[in-house]
Amino acid sequence: MKQNSEVPPAPVRVAPGAQIDETAVLGPGTAVWELAQIREKAVLGEDCVVGRGSYVGPGVHIGDRVKIQNHALVYEPAELGDGVFVGPAVVLTNDHNPRSVDPEGQLKRGGDWQPVGVTVAEGASLGARSVCVAPVRVGRWAMVAAGAVVTRDVPDFALVAGVPARPIGWVGRAGERLRELPGPAGIWECPRTGVLHAEKDGVLTEVPPPPAPRPAA
Template sequence: MTETKNTNGARIAPTADVDAHAHVGDGTRVWHLAQVREGARIGRDCILGRGAYVGPGVIVGDNCKLQNYALVYEPAVLEDGVFVGPAVVFTNDEFPRAINPDGSLKSADDWHAVGVTVRTGASIGARSVCIAPVTIGRWALVAAGSVVTKDVPDHAVVAGVPARRIGWVGEAGVPLRRAEDGTLRCPLTGAAYREVGDELISVVEVAS
């Protein structure tokens, strides 16, 4: 892209629309036709792809990636290292209507926005829809095309409509495999975990 630099050292395409009252962190890249609304705060070293939308007051942590045409509506909060795939939608209205019962057009005063929270390291696959209010746990993975209607535990892999847990994933993003000792292990890093109810707990191994 043809780039311009703001005072924070962010690289913003001339065709992007970044409100003067938004904050974009050092090293962040905002690509063609992306829009960042007033009061939004984007952290350091993020990537906002073509046509991505970040609503007013949305908070995005450091090292996040919002792929092409991701729609992140307020009051969403994304912690550090979050991946949001192409055409993902975060909703913000539990009971959407264009008009009130009397037929008048709804205004900002006629509804209460609710947000999606995504914890550190989680990934949301392409064309998924997260129905607010929900929280996506740390290092969780939402499979492409899923519709998330309830909270997702840390490290969970969820898929489907509505999304259901189908497994567990490690910090490297690879599904965990069950070992002979009953633990779940990452095939890349060797990190070990144990299921405790509906949660995954990291196992600290002591060297012999």
């Protein structure tokens, strides 16, 4: 009998007690655990994990294969790229000047302020209980240490830590800290993968691998 070569999409899994707005979009294979809340018009890609008690705000855009761990708070209008890791109890803020009341003492409403979002680029990781103060951008494959408070943009591949967060090194795609090689300055290597990176003027880029040798004629 002829087999169908097309693989059906993985189902979306939503645990009892999770709250998913009917206008939210969840990609195939995404799992949402107990007490998580996903608000209206949020969009999540394929194979995401939204942990217990976490929050995804209205209109937030999340890529594929993103992990949002327990009790993380992703406030609108945040944008998360593919492969982002959001650790437990991380907070992505959205208000420059938070107040409960206006100067006249009246309770502020949704239209009384303009939310601003945090952007987390492809592959970046936010350690447990870190805080990103909008509108910062965390670069590709960067890593924010646990408990850090990010108030400035984080370059690609940068490792930042502290309050406020400051650069303390570089990491590769594997998440391990890079080591600087002897010889020409600014060449860094991932100890796990062996991939080389070049640093220039505070910017780190991956060095393309050499072309494969051509077969003998």
